[in-house]
Amino acid sequence: MSISQRQLALLLVAPGLALVAALFLYPLSFSLISAFTGPQGGVSLDAFRKAWEFYSGDVLFTVVIVLASCLFTGLAAIIIAGTLTLGENRWIVGTLKALYRWPLFIPFIVAAQCMRTFLAKNGLMNNSFVALGLMEPLQTVSFLDWRGIIATFVWKQTPFVALLLAGALAAIDRAMLEAGRNLGASRLRVLVELALPQVMPQLLVALVLSFVTMLSVLSVPMMVAGSQPTMLTVDMAFRINSYGDYATANALGVITYLLSAGAAIIYLKRGMAAKEGAP
Amino acid sequence: MMRLASSLRTALAAFLLAAFAFVLIGPLANLALWSVAERWYTPYKLPVTYGTRYWEQVFRPTGDAMASLGTSVWIAVLTVVVALTLSIPAGYALARLKLPARAMFMVLFLLPQAFPSVAIYINVARVFYQLGINGTVFAVVLVHAAHGLVYSVWIAAAAFGAVDKELELAARNIGASPLRTFFSVTLPLAAPGIIASGIFVFLESLDEFTGTFFVGVPQVMTLPLLLYNAAMGGNYQVASITALILLVPSVLFMLFIERFLRADVLAKVGA
Numbered sequence: 178m179s180i181s182q183r184q185l186a187l188l189l190v191a192p193g194l195a196l197v198a199a200l201f202l203y204p205l206s207f208s209l210i211s212a213f214t215g216p217q218g219g220v221s222l223d224a225f226r227k228a229w230e231f232y233s234g235d236v237l238f239t240v241v242i243v244l245a246s247c248l249f250t251g252l253a254a255i256i257i258a259g260t261l262t263l264g265e266n267r268w269i270v271g272t273l274k275a276l277y278r279w280p281l282f283i284p285f286i287v288a289a290q291c292m293r294t295f296l297a298k299n300g301l302m303n304n305s306f307v308a309l310g311l312m313e314p315l316q317t318v319s320f321l322d323w324r325g326i327i328a329t330f331v332w333k334q335t336p337f338v339a340l341l342l343a344g345a346l347a348a349i350d351r352a353m354l355e356a357g358r359n360l361g362a363s364r365l366r367v368l369v370e371l372a373l374p375q376v377m378p379q380l381l382v383a384l385v386l387s388f389v390t391m392l393s394v395l396s397v398p399m400m401v402a403g404s405q406p407t408m409l410t411v412d413m414a415f416r417i418n419s420y421g422d423y424a425t426a427n428a429l430g431v432i433t434y435l436l437s438a439g440a441a442i443i444y445l446k447r448g449m450a451a452k453e454g455a456p
Numbered sequence: 457m458m459r460l461a462s463s464l465r466t467a468l469a470a471f472l473l474a475a476f477a478f479v480l481i482g483p484l485a486n487l488a489l490w491s492v493a494e495r496w497y498t499p500y501k502l503p504v505t506y507g508t509r510y511w512e513q514v515f516r517p518t519g520d521a522m523a524s525l526g527t528s529v530w531i532a533v534l535t536v537v538v539a540l541t542l543s544i545p546a547g548y549a550l551a552r553l554k555l556p557a558r559a560m561f562m563v564l565f566l567l568p569q570a571f572p573s574v575a576i577y578i579n580v581a582r583v584f585y586q587l588g589i590n591g592t593v594f595a596v597v598l599v600h601a602a603h604g605l606v607y608s609v610w611i612a613a614a615a616f617g618a619v620d621k622e623l624e625l626a627a628r629n630i631g632a633s634p635l636r637t638f639f640s641v642t643l644p645l646a647a648p649g650i651i652a653s654g655i656f657v658f659l660e661s662l663d664e665f666t667g668t669f670f671v672g673v674p675q676v677m678t679l680p681l682l683l684y685n686a687a688m689g690g691n692y693q694v695a696s697i698t699a700l701i702l703l704v705p706s707v708l709f710m711l712f713i714e715r716f717l718r719a720d721v722l723a724k725v726g727a
Contacts (some may be wrong), residue, residue: 186553189471189545190561193605196542200602201568204579211579269469282706284663286680287699290687291483294490301486304501305478314499334484392572395666396680400687410574414669417578418711428577437572 212427224428246330247366259367262346281336298321325401338383345379490696510693524682532661538601547612581670591675598666604657616647
């Protein structure tokens with residue numbers, strides 16, 4: 178008895194796929210069915226009506242926070258990766274290179290705990306400003322709200338995006354950038370007009386991945402910000418832990434799927450347009 | 457004039473770099489300060505009394521933290537075993553064998569990472585509850601393994617893909633069986649990449665919070681859950697020390713990943 182190479186390949190992949198099917202595909206279909214099932218059974222949008230009635234503000238809050246975080250992460254990553262690629266002062270480039278990756282593998286929950294202390298009314302940030310004479314002690318405010326969530330997300334995600342971007346920038350043709358410099362263009366202009374357009378796909382991938390990651394994080398909104406308004410992940414946990422209300426929680430879950438699908442589609446569309454445009 | 461402009465620019469760049477360092481290091485410094493602050497309250501800008509009382513409390517052999525550290529490491533080891541057992545054959549098949557719809561299989565392993573996970577985990581917890589395995593180490597290991605599988609499968613596939621086929625052919629030519637060739641040539645050559653993926657899965661499991669929050673509580677208390685409870689309970693010292701324990705392996709991994717993952721393997725990940 179002998180089996181073909183194809184059968185052997187399928188046999189080797191099967192156990193891993195079984196785990197993905199059991200722990201991802203099955204619960205995913207479970208969540209879709211639960212979200213679209215009415216209290217008396219049958220297909221209904223009741224759960225979405227309730228979810229929208231209670232949490233439409235939080236949907237908006239989540240979208241704004243995640244988009245703002247992606248925007249600032251992208252900007253910070255462009256500045257870091259741009260400096261690493263085009264910087265001329267070796268001392269500055271070296272220091273930046275040694276510093277920027279530190280948060281890369283730090284878990285979100287640790288980042289959240291750091292920021293909870295750093296951004297508090299009497300945290301190290303405000304205390305440093307007061308000590309430097311930039312601020313009076315009475316002027317200090319706590320940043321532990323939407324600003325704190327954005328700060329934590331940007332702090333945690335920037336190294337990841339900057340790492341991918343710096344890798345992509347290192348791979349593009351140096352001669353073109355040098356030519357731009359020789360023709361008198363400033364480094365900023367070389368970065369924005371010559372280098373960035375070539376690495377847009379990598380930047381977008383990194384940002385879409387960050388977008389989905391931020392939509393999945395539970396610890397940061399729970400630990401950094403107060404209870405209201407909050408992000409959809411916290412609302413889902415609350416519906417389950419306090420009411421055992423799976424229908425509404427799953428409706429909110431479907432909304433987060435749609436948000437991340439939106440991000441993925443924007444990315445894929447751009448990718449296709451770029452391919453069609455290429456000669 | 458040119459010199460003045462140039463030194464002004466350097467000064468500005470140095471200032472920006474210092475601001476960046478403050479934003480980057482500040483939160484970590486605050487964490488470190490809290491871990492050795494025995495008393496710290498407003499309006500004091502720095503801790504009033506320093507000491508290692510909370511470190512002793514955390515590292516007491518009978519303390520919660522040591523038990524949680526043990527649970528976390530045990531779960532992470534089991535997760536690595538499960539993930540590698542599944543991903544070594546899958547990675548080999550994806551890299552070397554003629555697999556129909558290969559791209560689709562690669563994407564399937566990615567899916568658990570590409571969806572917002574909270575909505576998935578609440579339903580996993582519901583299914584596990586019906587099966588009666590909620591709150592067990594077994595359940596947490598399954599969730600962590602499914603989450604880490606994309607890294608281990610993709611990196612294993614890249615590692616096998618980077619092994620020189622000529623060496624396998626040479627082994628076959630001198631009479632080694634396919635199985636013997638795999639175990640004495642292919643697997644040892646792919647080992648560095650596979651070990652790197654194992655470390656990655658280990659760290660992901662050690663740091664995982666959301667899945668454990670829904671599937672493991674209240675019986676399985678990992679370090680991230682202990683950190684969460686301490687932080688929400690207002691015990692900043694224990695929360696900060698727990699956070700520092702989680703921080704050390706993450707930073708070490710960041711510093712040494714390039715040694716484990718060679719560039720030729722890294723370039724093939726996801727391809």
